[in-house]
Amino acid sequence: MNQRTPVRLPLALWAGVTALLLVAPTLVVIPLSFTERRSFSFPIEGWSLQWYERFFTDPRWYGALGTSIAVAIGAALVATVAGTLAAIALDRARLRYGWLIRALLLLPVVVPQIVAAVAIFGTYLGWGISGTPLGLLLAHIVLAIPFVVIPVSTALQSFDPTLERAAAVLGAGGWGRFWQVQLPLISPGVITGFVFAFVTSLDEVVIAYFLQTPTLRSLPVQMYSSVTVETDPTIAVASSLMLVFSTIVILLPRFFAARRRRLLKAKETP
Amino acid sequence: MHTSARWSALLLAPAVLLVAICFVVPIGSIVLRSFTEPELGLATYERLFADPTTLRVLGRTLLVALGAVGLCLLFGYPYAYLMTLVGPDMRAVLMVLVLVPFWTSLMARTFAWVSLLQRDGPVSALLAFAGVPGVTLLGTAAGVMIGMVQILLPYMVLTLSTTLSRIDRGLLTAAQSLGANRYRTFFQVYLPLSLPGVFAGSALVFILALGFYITPQLLGSPRESLIAQVIGVRVERLVDFAGAGGLSLIVLLTTALCLAAAVLAFRPVRAMLGQGGDRR
Amino acid sequence: MSKTNQSPGAPAATLQQTGRSVRLSGLSKHYGDFAAVDGIDMDIRAGELLTLLGASGSGKTTTLSMIAGFTTPTEGTVLIDGEEITRVPPHKRNLGMVFQHYSLFPHMNVRTNVEFPLKQRGVPKAERRRRAMEALEVVELAHRAQARVTELSGGQQQRIALARALVFSPSVLLMDEPFGALDRALREKMQMEVRRIHRELGVTVVFVTHDQQEALTLSDRIAVFERGRIEQVGTPEDLYERPASLHVATFLGESNLLPGTVDGGVFVTRSGSRLSAGSAENGPATLVVRPEHVRVQPATGTGAGIAATVGEVVYLGADKRLVAVTADGEITARIAAAEGYRPGDDVRLGWEPGAAAVFPG
Amino acid sequence: MSKTNQSPGAPAATLQQTGRSVRLSGLSKHYGDFAAVDGIDMDIRAGELLTLLGASGSGKTTTLSMIAGFTTPTEGTVLIDGEEITRVPPHKRNLGMVFQHYSLFPHMNVRTNVEFPLKQRGVPKAERRRRAMEALEVVELAHRAQARVTELSGGQQQRIALARALVFSPSVLLMDEPFGALDRALREKMQMEVRRIHRELGVTVVFVTHDQQEALTLSDRIAVFERGRIEQVGTPEDLYERPASLHVATFLGESNLLPGTVDGGVFVTRSGSRLSAGSAENGPATLVVRPEHVRVQPATGTGAGIAATVGEVVYLGADKRLVAVTADGEITARIAAAEGYRPGDDVRLGWEPGAAAVFPG
Amino acid sequence: LSGCGGGGGESGDGSQLTFASYGSEYQDAQNDSLLTPWAEEAGVTVTNDSPTSYPRIAQMVDAGQVTWDVVDTEPFYPVANCGTYVEELDFSNIDTSQFPEGTWSDCSIPFAQYATIMVYDAEQFAQAPQDFEAFFDVEAYPGTRLVPNWAGGGALEVALLADGVAPEELYPLDLDRAFAKLDTIRDHLQFWDTSSESQQALEDGTVDLALVWSGRAYEAELNGSTFEPVWQDALLAWASLSIIKDSPNLEAAQSLIEYAAQAEPQARFAERQPYSPANLEAQPELDEVQEKYNVAAPEVQDQAIVTDVQYWADHNDEANEAWTAWSTS
Numbered sequence A: 001m002n003q004r005t006p007v008r009l010p011l012a013l014w015a016g017v018t019a020l021l022l023v024a025p026t027l028v029v030i031p032l033s034f035t036e037r038r039s040f041s042f043p044i045e046g047w048s049l050q051w052y053e054r055f056f057t058d059p060r061w062y063g064a065l066g067t068s069i070a071v072a073i074g075a076a077l078v079a080t081v082a083g084t085l086a087a088i089a090l091d092r093a094r095l096r097y098g099w100l101i102r103a104l105l106l107l108p109v110v111v112p113q114i115v116a117a118v119a120i121f122g123t124y125l126g127w128g129i130s131g132t133p134l135g136l137l138l139a140h141i142v143l144a145i146p147f148v149v150i151p152v153s154t155a156l157q158s159f160d161p162t163l164e165r166a167a168a169v170l171g172a173g174g175w176g177r178f179w180q181v182q183l184p185l186i187s188p189g190v191i192t193g194f195v196f197a198f199v200t201s202l203d204e205v206v207i208a209y210f211l212q213t214p215t216l217r218s219l220p221v222q223m224y225s226s227v228t229v230e231t232d233p234t235i236a237v238a239s240s241l242m243l244v245f246s247t248i249v250i251l252l253p254r255f256f257a258a259r260r261r262r263l264l265k266a267k268e269t270p
Numbered sequence B: 001m002h003t004s005a006r007w008s009a010l011l012l013a014p015a016v017l018l019v020a021i022c023f024v025v026p027i028g029s030i031v032l033r034s035f036t037e038p039e040l041g042l043a044t045y046e047r048l049f050a051d052p053t054t055l056r057v058l059g060r061t062l063l064v065a066l067g068a069v070g071l072c073l074l075f076g077y078p079y080a081y082l083m084t085l086v087g088p089d090m091r092a093v094l095m096v097l098v099l100v101p102f103w104t105s106l107m108a109r110t111f112a113w114v115s116l117l118q119r120d121g122p123v124s125a126l127l128a129f130a131g132v133p134g135v136t137l138l139g140t141a142a143g144v145m146i147g148m149v150q151i152l153l154p155y156m157v158l159t160l161s162t163t164l165s166r167i168d169r170g171l172l173t174a175a176q177s178l179g180a181n182r183y184r185t186f187f188q189v190y191l192p193l194s195l196p197g198v199f200a201g202s203a204l205v206f207i208l209a210l211g212f213y214i215t216p217q218l219l220g221s222p223r224e225s226l227i228a229q230v231i232g233v234r235v236e237r238l239v240d241f242a243g244a245g246g247l248s249l250i251v252l253l254t255t256a257l258c259l260a261a262a263v264l265a266f267r268p269v270r271a272m273l274g275q276g277g278d279r280r
Numbered sequence C, D: 001m002s003k004t005n006q007s008p009g010a011p012a013a014t015l016q017q018t019g020r021s022v023r024l025s026g027l028s029k030h031y032g033d034f035a036a037v038d039g040i041d042m043d044i045r046a047g048e049l050l051t052l053l054g055a056s057g058s059g060k061t062t063t064l065s066m067i068a069g070f071t072t073p074t075e076g077t078v079l080i081d082g083e084e085i086t087r088v089p090p091h092k093r094n095l096g097m098v099f100q101h102y103s104l105f106p107h108m109n110v111r112t113n114v115e116f117p118l119k120q121r122g123v124p125k126a127e128r129r130r131r132a133m134e135a136l137e138v139v140e141l142a143h144r145a146q147a148r149v150t151e152l153s154g155g156q157q158q159r160i161a162l163a164r165a166l167v168f169s170p171s172v173l174l175m176d177e178p179f180g181a182l183d184r185a186l187r188e189k190m191q192m193e194v195r196r197i198h199r200e201l202g203v204t205v206v207f208v209t210h211d212q213q214e215a216l217t218l219s220d221r222i223a224v225f226e227r228g229r230i231e232q233v234g235t236p237e238d239l240y241e242r243p244a245s246l247h248v249a250t251f252l253g254e255s256n257l258l259p260g261t262v263d264g265g266v267f268v269t270r271s272g273s274r275l276s277a278g279s280a281e282n283g284p285a286t287l288v289v290r291p292e293h294v295r296v297q298p299a300t301g302t303g304a305g306i307a308a309t310v311g312e313v314v315y316l317g318a319d320k321r322l323v324a325v326t327a328d329g330e331i332t333a334r335i336a337a338a339e340g341y342r343p344g345d346d347v348r349l350g351w352e353p354g355a356a357a358v359f360p361g
Numbered sequence E: 001l002s003g004c005g006g007g008g009g010e011s012g013d014g015s016q017l018t019f020a021s022y023g024s025e026y027q028d029a030q031n032d033s034l035l036t037p038w039a040e041e042a043g044v045t046v047t048n049d050s051p052t053s054y055p056r057i058a059q060m061v062d063a064g065q066v067t068w069d070v071v072d073t074e075p076f077y078p079v080a081n082c083g084t085y086v087e088e089l090d091f092s093n094i095d096t097s098q099f100p101e102g103t104w105s106d107c108s109i110p111f112a113q114y115a116t117i118m119v120y121d122a123e124q125f126a127q128a129p130q131d132f133e134a135f136f137d138v139e140a141y142p143g144t145r146l147v148p149n150w151a152g153g154g155a156l157e158v159a160l161l162a163d164g165v166a167p168e169e170l171y172p173l174d175l176d177r178a179f180a181k182l183d184t185i186r187d188h189l190q191f192w193d194t195s196s197e198s199q200q201a202l203e204d205g206t207v208d209l210a211l212v213w214s215g216r217a218y219e220a221e222l223n224g225s226t227f228e229p230v231w232q233d234a235l236l237a238w239a240s241l242s243i244i245k246d247s248p249n250l251e252a253a254q255s256l257i258e259y260a261a262q263a264e265p266q267a268r269f270a271e272r273q274p275y276s277p278a279n280l281e282a283q284p285e286l287d288e289v290q291e292k293y294n295v296a297a298p299e300v301q302d303q304a305i306v307t308d309v310q311y312w313a314d315h316n317d318e319a320n321e322a323w324t325a326w327s328t329s
Ligand SMILES: Nc1ncnc2c1ncn2[C@@H]1O[C@H](COP(=O)(O)OP(=O)(O)OP(=O)(O)O)[C@@H](O)[C@H]1O
Pocket: C031, C035, C036, C054, C055, C056, C057, C058, C059, C060, C061, C062, C063, C210
């Protein structure tokens, strides 16, 4: 009954091609970051660590990294709090215009980034916050809010509302129910939202490009400028570092989950 | 537990105010400029539609977005399907293969494609090895499409795999017990059940593809320019905010129209599946 | 041999207390035009186990929910030990509650689930732990205190939910179809458990079910709900033997219904058989008789009764169900497993005059 | 009065046919070292309703799955009407199958679900529709033909699934715990339905359940599974009255178990009571007696028997369950509802010598 | 993060100035050769911003939130926006006679000059092409041609010159004729948006002929490219310095412009970056390769064509719309 359908060879092969397409960029930038020449050309003739040295000694690069991380953490924190609260409100109060508010909160995903960038740049300039950390932060918060609202809403959908009733009848007041029951149970959604928000900010180029100043330049903008203004393999270093970083971030929890599964299995079979 | 209207307003306030003030106001004001500059009226739109570039690039953008949707389905569906067939460990590996690029900076990936697709680059070499020498994909439509598909594919796979993993495999067994062979089981049962996921994934990929800027900029030639780049030129080269605002509105309306059309076209499917309200 | 009913003496002592009474007075809940609960008056005595029994949608959950405080009554009051609590929020009512789907907190382990209500009441940690372990001993799951709740079976989860509802010594315990999700065997076991705990702790229990067998097995008294109203309240025996209405008679236990007319103390079936009608008034009526009261005799036997042919005999282990086809339709009887009737046999059906009830309509 | 068993004549006619026999011979399924099914031999007669009964994990589903063709046996053969089909793929076996979770196609409506198997067999559209409607009439759901399957209740869904499994006139119908997800009342109703349809259509039915009551109610014969093997095959009466093993005796119906020793035709309980042991061999043994065979008499009465005190009396409507505490533990008896024993009464328990069985161990 | 942005109107006391240019090493060199020495002398704190952005200037001035003072732009910009987005300069302390004719305007001075030139892969073609006709001769010089991807990048002028238009009759440009000429080699064209792309292409040898900035050809040669320049009809261009309209530090800005017009800072800059001084008095010390690409050298100046900034100031939008329409089709 619950037997697995045998996997057909063509399917596996096609998935292999797809996987290759997905990881091909990873396979290429890492060697490129160790190139000796100031060039992106293949094949790579000599190897060196000079671009890594450059990345960690040139304030433009490590400064951009710092800016990106600082802004991403800030944006993710604010977006997570605001987005989670909004998702909870939308989930509970069956508001008459709930769908409209939801649509509004999701708008930043739908609007092409160049449009957002131009508009935000113009308006923020008028407010005097273009080119300030606050401006970039606000833009990234807004951009990240949908990425929090979506997973938190999903988590809330699978949250059994009778658990809240149970908590109430057991003596928990409003705060107790929120902190001790609801929040812990939707926390996977909230954490996913935070990670999404963080990565969204870390990855955003177009708006950050318009809002940049020499002292407020995110890593992706630095990379973009680097490809367009000068031939600088340091971008390969930045790419490799981000690749390795994101791979570790994704793999670690999975690795631990797999290990725990294996341990549990080992315990079950005496 | 029910929440009072005042409480929910309080909870909604931060997010709604942030989005409204920091996002909707700017978008609104730039769109407004397209109607007020140089004077009140539709002059900007007359100008934009008189320019042959607008419609041509808009049409191209729609085609490219559709192409991206098609290719993402072509690669993503079998991949997501495979994920439902394999064991948990293999599934985790397949998932990581999707997530790693997903979490990797868009700049990094686009840049990697520049290196991969350049003249005499790895892809060229691979094609030469396969017997097709002298092909350079950088600066071609194919190059742009490859880059876009790679960037968009994770969205498709993630959306699809959620739907596919929820399909009750018991239904496939049932279909076989009722006399359907493998292919009929797939086409008459599995595929129709996966359509909501196909639709959701396609809509997502389509919307994202419409706004692509960096990738065609770096991987394509002017002939592959998409609407976002044309908007970029209007702003940066021509300092034409009204025109950019007008184009933005055109893009937004096109997006909305396409989505509405798709939703209408798929209504029978949704109706059959009884979407919505199945949780609570 | 099953376990004897010796309860672990010590733990129960802490949890033991005198249950309190609940009075519902003129209680109604309207949703728009629709009355989910329609002016209920009921006294639930301190320490009794009262079951709300009724078909789906009859308003049982709504009533319980008003006692618990999740639903605000449209009209009427809820009193506990004479004190009105109609508008007190649920977390201040100090009632225990067990839900159909257990509603254990999946992010806590067994012990912390049980400690939860004590934590809300500011009980210090050590005391909390001690009392939680005692409650777990009452439900015989102290050895799983550290387990994750998702690792437990349905029956175990429901016992944890029970321990959690009891640990803060609520004076009233509300249970909404607590065993609806369990399979038959487990369900019967849990019913025994609830009987035992109720007896030991003396707590007032309001139990919701739509399973009449469960209601009969468990209750001190049963309140039968029908469309938002209470049709009859009484002991299981009252309801089974002396139903106040046709609906109660058919809802509780299996019944044979014979339509006919009462004419001067005689009940005449449609096909013309004449049976005793007791004190029923003249007019169209329905005669109700339980299968276990139907006596089956070979057709050769004499005596008043209804002529019938055996249609189907189903072996049930302890006894058999015999379906007899008469001129007035099918009549079901419960017969001893040893009796050898086979489909097609001609038989004669009868019952003691007091065993049948006649209702108008 | 409940509906008489007149089936709608016409539709059944089309679906009527002679069921075919199924023979399992030396059938095994190993998963690694573990034998899920371990060398089963069984003849399922044409047109009979055979139930596979057993605890969870005993191999019932695996056996059914090998008959259906979803699982390939490690050893042994499956024959239908003498023809070997062990390696024929499922969609070519022409067996009907009903699953626990209905497995209706949510993207099709009721009628197209039922038409599905006919479509697979290339039946033309008009004919398909006609036969689907007939099958829906058999399950009394023809009026919901256009409904979306998700709009139907669990019981209705299961009836649609039944119609779908029957519409192509399979000669054998396999059902894997089809009513496991339904509540008690619905479940009993569906059991009646299956009995009726089985009788009307004459199809061979292999029915899987772990509910002994269901097995007793439904089956022509029952096969009791235990750890991948068949312990006993027989009619419900055979199994209930003449269980071949202690396991079968306890699995089917309620039983009292008394541990003790057999010594020369006498069964001696632990506390020393001496009872008839029939022809059991000497050595440690367990005496099994059904509650309905236990006779309860006031302690003042004379006669051999076991002295006991009444522990609990539960009113069950049709009768009462009395739990008596003896020196050898609790013994449960079913007594008439009219009898007035109360907790604390001293009683004497006894039974006919033939009513108890003694098994070694 | 330091206070580079923030609201407008800060200071105004002349002790501070914000300079906007194109960033990276180019702007570093500007700082070393020009801004730092000037700032020391004038006692002003300089803040740098980048990159130069026309919409940003427009938004600043329109919003009355001007945070930039001196900006490095393309030559046409200050001419097109003189008095609207950039301030008119006070020429009383600037000697314009040092600059090549047409490189200064009421609102701008040139700081460095370069040329858009044709380069060819010397390994590919034994016979060096002589003029722009070769660029359009795909028979004699087969291969891919790289051109700048905007109207003012030089491709239009080159097309007309190749089509036989005399240099002195070049302006106003005949756009239709230019595009028609370009269409003859449309399938052999590749485009560059940023000069680093062009340099990369020369280094990688992914094209065979190219229209690039002389400075990038120089850098490519240093990195080992095999491309050689053709100086005939080189299109002269220059980096323009001007003051943003309503600059809060007008006085300091004027002082910086006056300093930048002098020979010494321009010479220092030319030694650092592959640009030549616009002030022909300047005497940078150049090595051999730098000398090869020295646009200020008389022999280059003699055969070069100065692009008509007034034309570009007047027709930039129109020409760019036409260019976009042509290039994206
Ligand atoms: N929030 C609500 N809004 C509208 N109608 C409601 C609401 N809650 C309950 N009802 C209606 O009130 C009636 C009584 O519902 P209730 O849940 O009390 O029934 P119940 O006896 O518990 O039934 P069940 O056995 O199915 O749980 C039903 O008809 C139900 O549809």
